[in-house]
Amino acid sequence: MGETILELKGIVKAFPGVLALGGIDFDLKSGEVHAICGENGAGKSTLMKVVCGVYPPDKGVIRVNGKEETFANPVEAYEKGVSIIFQETSLFEEMTVLDNMFLAHEITRKAGPLTVLDYAAMRQKAQDVFRRLAVDIDLNAIIKNLGMAQKQMVEIAKALTYEANIIIFDEPTASLTQREVDALFRIINQLKADGMGIVYISHRMEEIFQICDRVTVIRDGMYISTKDIQQTNKDELVADMVGRKVGNYYPKADTQIGDELLRVEHYYDEGFVSDVNFTLRKGEILGFAGLAGAGRTELMLSLCGHAKKAAGKVVLEGQEVHIRNYNDAMAHGIVYVSEDRGKYGLHVDMSVAHNITLPQLRNFRKGIFLSSKQEHDIGEQYISEVGIKAPSPEFMVKNLSGGNQQKVSVSKALAIKPKILVLDEPTRGVDVNAKSEIHKIISDLTLDGLTIIMVSSELPELLGMCDRIYVMKDGTIAKCFDRSEATQEKILSVALETAREEKEAAQ
């Protein structure tokens, strides 16, 4: 490891009603990957936004490559060698890859008396960067047509066009598949070997132990510890993050599993879902595993009122049902919680309480009226039960940290108290402690007679929580495992099978 290239001393940042950072120290060396860990709302994203000039610090010193700096905006930070890949991507969706990469620092040339954009030079530089990263992305592609992983590669490439020597990743792997994570790690290792310094924010402990050299923990905006990764372990890190030991990560209750509640037969939907057959029993937590793109989200959306052109049979409590839209699904007691909070989930410009109570208002629109007192009380109840870090139920959702927004999304579904709750990646971006709290709530719901479908890419979560696990691939169900026989290896081998067959066929 080389010299210190980023140094933070006593960083303080307050928002109205929230002390986000109460005096944080941090340092990054060249050639190292330094993790920042902490619970949802601890201040990780805010700290890095202060470094990059998104927010000015209230107090404290930022030293970059030996010089004291306060950047007015992220472009200025980029120019001084600091780039950030945000938790939510910041690319312009309607523009091309190339335009995004050189936005605000276009290469120009003289053409007679005029200064014009030098597309040839920009193209050349972009290609050089992509070659260095060993990734292949069409420079003319429009961003909105790219997948999450490709968007992230574009952001990394953009950082490299600035000759950054400090790159900050804020939860880069939350929406990536395993293969994409491997590609990202290969790139991070290469950047590290080139002498860059990397700040790595993640809730995934395995990743931190796989890729990082040191780890700094913050809790409630306060500095707690910095450790060499070799000299610590998961339990110790979690204890630093939470302030106490967390024993049982998957607190599954023993539930009495009842009769068949839902049966899906030969179910098809336009696009991707084909010949799906499964059953769901009352009180069960039923898991759906599979690689990204296996069709799990498509299937759940289709069954929960977002079908395109479905065919097949859906039998609920012995009666065949036809669910045509979201309200039909609600009327049958089926609620879907999206993996994509923005698209199907939350109204970020509204309060926490309003988001939680909104579906009930929609459901009981006729004649039922929720007073602001009732709304406040319901909000308060979930803030305390699910552990949402918000100063009040009236707090705007957009001002919550990423993981706390996810908790609002889950609360909203819990408040409806449906018959069947379909959770798609319920704990993505949620810290380890809050995760086990959400798991406990999910598990307790089954004691109250609720039935749960859980889609997750985290196998330990499925293995820890589910009574049975279906594995999907290529839009259909490949296999079902009982809790007693399911293992990570067995599930992966089923999920990966097609990928391997395809590869062999291609050779």
Ligand SMILES: Nc1ncnc2c1ncn2[C@@H]1O[C@H](COP(=O)(O)OP(=O)(O)OP(=O)(O)O)[C@@H](O)[C@H]1O
């Ligand atoms: N613009 C804002 N206005 C008011 N409060 C804010 C704003 N941005 C962040 N906060 C608050 O600052 C605190 C720290 O948030 P931050 O986003 O840094 O957390 P985090 O550690 O990144 O959490 P997560 O793991 O959930 O992403 C939270 O309490 C959050 O609600």
Ligand SMILES: [Mg+2]
């Ligand atoms: Mg964050």
